[in-house]
Amino acid sequence: MAENRIWGLVARFENPATLLHAATGLRDAGYKRYEVWSPFPVHGMDNAMGLKRSVVPWIVLGGGLTGLVGALLLQWWTGAVDYPVMIGGKPYFAFEFATPVTFELSVLLSAFGAVFGMIALNKLPQPYHPLDNIAMFRRVTDDGFFISIEVRDPNFSLVRSRELLESLGGLNVTVVEEGEA
Amino acid sequence: MATHDSQSETIFPPPLVSGNHTFHSVTEAVCSVVEAPPSKGWIASFLVALMGLGILGISVGWLIWEGTGVWGLNQPVSWGLAIVNFVFWVGIGHAGTLISAILFLFRQKWRTSINRFAEAMTIFAVMCALVFPTIHVGRVWLLYWALPIPNQMGMWPNFKSPLLWDVFAVSTYFTVSLLFWFTGLIPDLATLRDRAKSKVAYWAYGIASLGWRGANRHWQNYEKAYLILAGLSAPLVLSVHTIVSFDFAVSVIPGWHTTIFPPYFVAGAIFSGFAMVITLAVPARKIFKLEDFITVRHIENMNKIILTTGMMVGYAYAMEFFIAWYSASEYESYTFVNRAFGPYAWAYWIMVSCNVITPQLFWSKKIRTNMTWSFILSIFVNIGMWFERFVITMSLHRDFLPSAWDYYTPTMWDFGCFIGTFGLFFTLFLLFLKFLPSIAIAEVKGVMPQADPHWEGYGHHGDHGHEAQPAHATADKGGHHG
Numbered sequence: 001m002a003e004n005r006i007w008g009l010v011a012r013f014e015n016p017a018t019l020l021h022a023a024t025g026l027r028d029a030g031y032k033r034y035e036v037w038s039p040f041p042v043h044g045m046d047n048a049m050g051l052k053r054s055v056v057p058w059i060v061l062g063g064g065l066t067g068l069v070g071a072l073l074l075q076w077w078t079g080a081v082d083y084p085v086m087i088g089g090k091p092y093f094a095f096e097f098a099t100p101v102t103f104e105l106s107v108l109l110s111a112f113g114a115v116f117g118m119i120a121l122n123k124l125p126q127p128y129h130p131l132d133n134i135a136m137f138r139r140v141t142d143d144g145f146f147i148s149i150e151v152r153d154p155n156f157s158l159v160r161s162r163e164l165l166e167s168l169g170g171l172n173v174t175v176v177e178e179g180e181a
Numbered sequence: 182m183a184t185h186d187s188q189s190e191t192i193f194p195p196p197l198v199s200g201n202h203t204f205h206s207v208t209e210a211v212c213s214v215v216e217a218p219p220s221k222g223w224i225a226s227f228l229v230a231l232m233g234l235g236i237l238g239i240s241v242g243w244l245i246w247e248g249t250g251v252w253g254l255n256q257p258v259s260w261g262l263a264i265v266n267f268v269f270w271v272g273i274g275h276a277g278t279l280i281s282a283i284l285f286l287f288r289q290k291w292r293t294s295i296n297r298f299a300e301a302m303t304i305f306a307v308m309c310a311l312v313f314p315t316i317h318v319g320r321v322w323l324l325y326w327a328l329p330i331p332n333q334m335g336m337w338p339n340f341k342s343p344l345l346w347d348v349f350a351v352s353t354y355f356t357v358s359l360l361f362w363f364t365g366l367i368p369d370l371a372t373l374r375d376r377a378k379s380k381v382a383y384w385a386y387g388i389a390s391l392g393w394r395g396a397n398r399h400w401q402n403y404e405k406a407y408l409i410l411a412g413l414s415a416p417l418v419l420s421v422h423t424i425v426s427f428d429f430a431v432s433v434i435p436g437w438h439t440t441i442f443p444p445y446f447v448a449g450a451i452f453s454g455f456a457m458v459i460t461l462a463v464p465a466r467k468i469f470k471l472e473d474f475i476t477v478r479h480i481e482n483m484n485k486i487i488l489t490t491g492m493m494v495g496y497a498y499a500m501e502f503f504i505a506w507y508s509a510s511e512y513e514s515y516t517f518v519n520r521a522f523g524p525y526a527w528a529y530w531i532m533v534s535c536n537v538i539t540p541q542l543f544w545s546k547k548i549r550t551n552m553t554w555s556f557i558l559s560i561f562v563n564i565g566m567w568f569e570r571f572v573i574t575m576s577l578h579r580d581f582l583p584s585a586w587d588y589y590t591p592t593m594w595d596f597g598c599f600i601g602t603f604g605l606f607f608t609l610f611l612l613f614l615k616f617l618p619s620i621a622i623a624e625v626k627g628v629m630p631q632a633d634p635h636w637e638g639y640g641h642h643g644d645h646g647h648e649a650q651p652a653h654a655t656a657d658k659g660g661h662h663g
Contacts, residue, residue, distance in 0.1 A: 016632060017639035023397075039204060040368070040627040041400040042634060049397060054405040074329060078337035090341055100346035100424050104353040107417050111357040111410060115364055118406035119391065122399040126392035140395045141372040143204035 005178045007130040008033075008150040009161055010137065011170025016042045019145040022168035023048040026147065029164060033153035037137075037146040056117050063113025064106045071105035072098060130176050148176065198294070200473035204626050211369075211620045212376055214469045219615055222468065227611045233604015240597030241316055249319045251594040257580045258589035263317040264428070265570040266599050269453070270310035270606075271351065271425055272446075272566060275418050276454020277303025278358060281365070282414035290628045291482060294474040297369075297621045298465070299458050300362040305609040306457070307355045309602040314347070316598070343427040350424040357417055361410045364403070367393050368623040422450045429573065436516035436576035439504065445497035449569060452490035452536070455483050456562035463556045465614065474620050477550050484549035487562060491540035494569070498537065516576050524588055525575045528568050535565025 013019040016038065023036050027050045036045055079085075080092035090097070119125075131137045131148060140146055147170065149161050158175070165173050198207070219227075244251055254261045277299035284292040318324060327348045329338055338345050370390035377383035393399070426446035429437040459480065466475040505517040520529045539561045543549045548558075579586045613619065630636050 015634075015639060017634040017636070020634040036397040037395045038397065038400070039208075039372075039395055040623045040632060041404050042397070042632070044634060045397050046401050051398065051401055054402045056402050056405040057409060060409050075340045078329060079340055083335055083337055085336075085339070087339055087341055097341045100343075100420070100427070101340055101349045103420055104346075104349040104417075104424075107413050107420075108353040108356060111360055111413050114406040114409045114413070115360045118364070118402045121402045122396075124391040124393070124399075125388075126394075127387070129392070129394060131394065137394075138375045141368065141375045141393075142208045 006151050006158070007176045007178045008148050008153075008156070009158070009165060009173060010131060010134055010146055010148040010176050011165040011173040012136055012139075013145040013147065013169060013171065016145060018169040019147065020044060020048050022147055022165070022170060025164070025168040026149070030155050031149060031153055031161075033150040033156075035148050035150075037131075037140045037144075037148065039141055039143060039145075042145075054121075056114060056121065059117030059121075060110045060113040063117075064110035067106035067109030068102060070109070071102040075101060130178050133179070134174055134176060136172055136174070198474060198625060198629055199476050202473065202629065204629070204631070207625055207629070208372060208376075208622055210471070210473070211618045211622050211625075212373060214471075214614070215373060215616060215618060216376070216378070220468075223611060223615060227608070230604050230607035230611055233601055234608050235601075235604065236597050237312070237601025237604050240594050240601050241312070243594060244316055244598070245321055249317065251592065253590050253592045253595055255587050255589060257585050257587060258575070258577045260574055260577060261589055262571075262591050262595040262599055263313045265567065265574050266602060267310050267313035268425055268446075268570045269567050270306045270313075270602065271354075272422065272450035272453045272570075273457045274303040274306035274310065274354075274358070274454065275422060275447075275450035276456075276458050277301070277306070278354075278361075278414050278418040279451055279454065280458070281361060282411040282418065285408075285411045286415055291479060293624045293628050294471075294476075294620050295458065295462060295479055295483075296624070297362075297365060297617075298462060298475075298619050299454075300358065300365065301610065301613045301617075301619070302454075302457060302461060303358050304355070304362055305606050305613075306454075307351065307358065308609070309606050311351065311355065312598070312602055312605070314351075343424065343431040346424045347428055350421045354417060354421045357410070357414060361414055364407055364410060365621055365624070366617065367391060367403070368395065369618040369621060371395070372622055373618065419447055422447045434576060434580070435510070435512040436501075436505075436520070436573070439501065441497055441500055441504070445494070445501075448490050448493035448497065449566060452487060452494055453562060453566035455487050455490070456559040456566070459483055459487070459555050459559035460563060461610070463552050463559075465619070467552075469614070469619070471620060474625060477552075480552065480555050481546075481550050484543045484555055484558075487559070488540055488543040488549075491536055491562070495537035498533065512581060515579070519579055520572055520576065523579065525572065525578070528572050528575065532565050532568040532572050535561040536569060539565075 011022075013022060019036060019038065020042060023034075023045060026034050027048065034049075036042070036049060038045075075098045076093045084092045086092075131146075136144065137146060138144075147165065149156055149165070155161070162173050202210070252261055252263070277296075280292050280299040281296045281303075285296070315321060315324060325332075327338055327345060338348075340346075367390055370386050371393035374383060374386035374390050377386055423443040423446070426442035430439060430442040432438060462475050462483075463480065466472050502517050505513045508514070520526070539558055542554070542558060548554045575589065578589055626632055631638060
């Protein structure tokens, strides 16, 4: 079977403090393709891993502007261009009465940007992951803290990466195989 | 004598999670509610709720079959319980968003154990609210006229109408609340997936959680998205009840055409919403043994908000009267005199008693930290706030010409629709309590002291403060574990 290709290594950590310390250690050792797994976001982890800022806000901005422009165009075109109807002597289009709907649609599309942007950036839904085969990894949504290093990382070495994880406080360092569950 | 106590309380606020909990015991406490087979009490409550839902089905079915004539509407009271119930339910929903969004932005960490609960309440309350504008149009199959959908008449909705603004406001509110709730649920659904014993549960929670595994790169985007959703929801919730109040305020009816309506409605919404959270949380924490998470402090804080917003509402009632007199408009003055002393005076004084007088008992710390009192007073507020909307709507019954005056009495079908929405609400709420984690597990863990990597219990790891400076941290590394 070609299934036992190695995906990487995973180690368990005792608590958020050792996890943060180890993430810093891996970054300083030059690792790039490693990931930290925790049941809740650990404060300071983004800096410890040296991650760039999330781009979610830019997607939200895009969504918000689309909602803003779209709502104004909709209300102007339907009311003043396509089928103008005189109601209560009011203008066919005015920013005053267009404000509520414009605001609501801007918020709606911003929210779509935030949620669907987050899901897309995280490449979710993700039904399978090699770590699913590791029994102890199930605790990641309960009280388990893990760090994994992928084979694809140029610094990866089965021996040295394992030693590094162990020296940083990693417990149960385990080899993770690719392969379907 | 109390100085010392209150001082130490300021320096060391009471813990957000009481009891001696570990991360695992939090998971256990919340998930066991979902994983245990339904209790007899749950089944009994669910059957009652289903009966309520049945009443809704019959009442709405008859309304659609026969037309809005089955309601007690007349001229001049062309808006009856439908609008009263709509505003009542939308208002209830607002506390959920307030807890999840505004308290989040103000970093009020105590909100964490009640936000899931309150958000669920929001979504179900808005669903109940949406029933009324949907059915009150009479010919429900033409509801799509309210949406800008190209149609055979070539016509478009009237964007100058506050009723159309309401369509956009409430549907946006519902959608954003649902997304916010779902986003918060993702990590907790993953927890339930990883603990699932049956295949059905594993697959259901697995699909719903989108395959969440708690990667930090995911948490980074997730936290940003959550923060932005909170930032979006905060002005949204204010806009929604503002626009709901425009349904009244943009008309030219005495008693409705006032600029105080938007802030007054928003304060009333928060007031009634927090009351509903108490009504639901007090029994739920007892039944599901969640007292360590929904603590007395939570209930007390919410009671303080009820006290504050109750006084805002009371101020608005007084100010309405003042302005009615100050406006020197006969019709405006008469409307208010008629509210307090006319045929609907009974409703007016129920409103004042429940909204302005009884919440004053919350000045007493004994009362606002007592569960029975909190529950009873919250019921009073729920009743009072329903009557507030009733009183406002009934301004219609005596309009400009005495020859047109009339009295509105709701029929059994009016009440059937109203009682029925409680059936819908509690059916959904009980399903939520049974199948979804009613407390935000990941978030609660995040506010526990041991979640902080620099917690004193972890000893000398203070050096992690320097993680922004790689060289320094490398130099430290040996020192840590050498």
